[in-house]
Amino acid sequence: MRQFWTNSINTNKAMVENLQNHGVITSDKVAEAMEAVDRGMFVPDGSSPYVDGPMSIGYNVTISAPHMHAMCLELLEKNLKPGMRVLDVGSGTGYLTACFAVMVGSEGRAIGVEHIPELVASSIKNIEGSGAASTLLKEGSLAVHVGDGRQGWAEFAPYDAIHVGAAAPEIPEALIEQLKPGGRLVIPVGNIFQDLKVVDKNSDGSVSIKSETSVRYVPLTSREAQLRGD
Template sequence: MNLSYSSVIAYGCRYFAPPFKQLLSYTLLPPHHHHRRPSLLHSSFNNLNRFLTGNSLFFRMERFWSGSAIDKNKAMVEHLQRYGVITSKKVAEVMEKIDRALFVPDGTPPYVDTPMAIGYNATISAPHMHATCLQLLEENLQPGMRALDVGSGTGYLTACFALMVGPQGRAIGVEHIPELVASSIKNIEKSLAASLLKEGSLSVHVGDGRKGWPECAQYDAIHVGAAAPEIPQPLIDQLKPGGRMVIPVGNIFQDLKVVNKNLDGSISVRSETSVRYVPLTSRDAQLRGY
């Protein structure tokens, strides 16, 4: 696929980053801060969801995803592959098996590449962000490994992790809104990860994700689905030597950080791309909208 700068619109973007993956998740600003050309860009899903969390909105993909053409989970995955977002066969297989429609609110278009509000000032990220995080963590989601999903929300990514690590591994979701934990369990029970939930290799818990889930540490992979002002030390402590964490860090301006714990216990951190996520905060602050 060839992309020229002139064919790309990144919402709220103050700079161009040449590598394709840098276009995946530019920071999104509220509607009055972003500029677009209405004659070029139109989406039938034109509402605040696109400004919520973990989006990349560049022109060709947004134009492609708009409307109701994508009505099957497999078609969603195939189009993410076509646009170069998914390059891993394993990630494609897992995302095909875990139907996104089971994890989004009723009445919303499940396969459009946009985040969606799920209540309690929380969101489910856009499909391309799920694919990006799965690929960044793929080597640490091998059968038998342990994965932690902080801010597990609807349970979608936790279910994907569970399929990847298999029945001999462990996939743990942590979410501080009890109602979301209850609904995520129901979502998973309808998915192909249901047997793993029943057997106990997949579980979702009510808790403050900033503290991780020490009962099942250490983890080969940790994913954080909300932006922290800085990387929480408990999550670093619970990362296994040789493990990897993917976490958005920042306030107004956020970067998706890839945190590797080396075998000697030292930490290396790099920025993957710019993103916009809801904040990783306390339950009360989240419910108040802070």
């Protein structure tokens, strides 16, 4: 996946406009969500939050480049309507979880799952300072939990949309089980060579899988293996 680098982008609005100009964002709803959630609130201090590249957030993980977040939002847009439920596995700094929450609104539910407790704590602080999503956090329609995302989060299943922010060697069965008929899962799959897979669940419970693009993500693994950098 190409990156849309430019050093002249220094505001969140300019970042979104750049992605629109390059055709990465075509949905008004996605643009509105990414404008409402300032990426600058979700990256380490001293970083360049609006430049189109991934960056380290500690614990051997990264926050994805803006174009990857935009692509995933676009792929899931029809499953992120007001009132719908969405699960964000490997929620990291909380950025994409906050975008999901803005799209499904107060009548929906957005759940982030992250197995590093320190990241969960910091992501909640990020969301609290993010404006649009902070109200949803206070209301309870947005929440971030410590857990093994490979097992999903059964409490609020089934989900209309599931996003996974790390690459699994194969699609976890628990995530397919927690996907609602008519729902969509977006997940990077592979080890050295990875593809972004789009999994649609049919009304009879069967699934259709297609590859969207080649990607490079950190592995979806146990907390211990992640901290070792395996």
